[in-house]
Amino acid sequence: MADERLDEAEMLTLTYVREENLGGGGDYLLETYKGDLKNHKLWLCGVTEFVFKHLPERIYFREV
Incomplete structure (x- = not known):
């Protein structure tokens, strides 16, 4: 996973920043x-903010 483009990587796009109470x-x-078209929505907790x-x-990821 990276916040900069990786070769042959998939991409997650930030759509909403949640408030702490959410x-x-x-x-x-x-x-x-x-x-393949997925349009899968997912929530990534505050650990994401800690890591990055x-x-x-955008978050790029690929299988290793």
């Missing part, structure tokens, strides 16, 4: 996965 963290959207030192607009 659990903190951010809501992300996985539009496609391995070329902010909530990235």
Whole structure:
């Protein structure tokens, strides 16, 4: 996972920053996965902000 583009990576896009009373963290959207349309919404907790030192607009990830 990285907040900068990785070769052959999938991408999560930040759609909403949650307030602490709503659990903190951010809501992300996985539009496609391995070329297939998914439009999967997911919440990533405040640990994401701890790891990256902010909530990235985009998070890139790939299988190793």
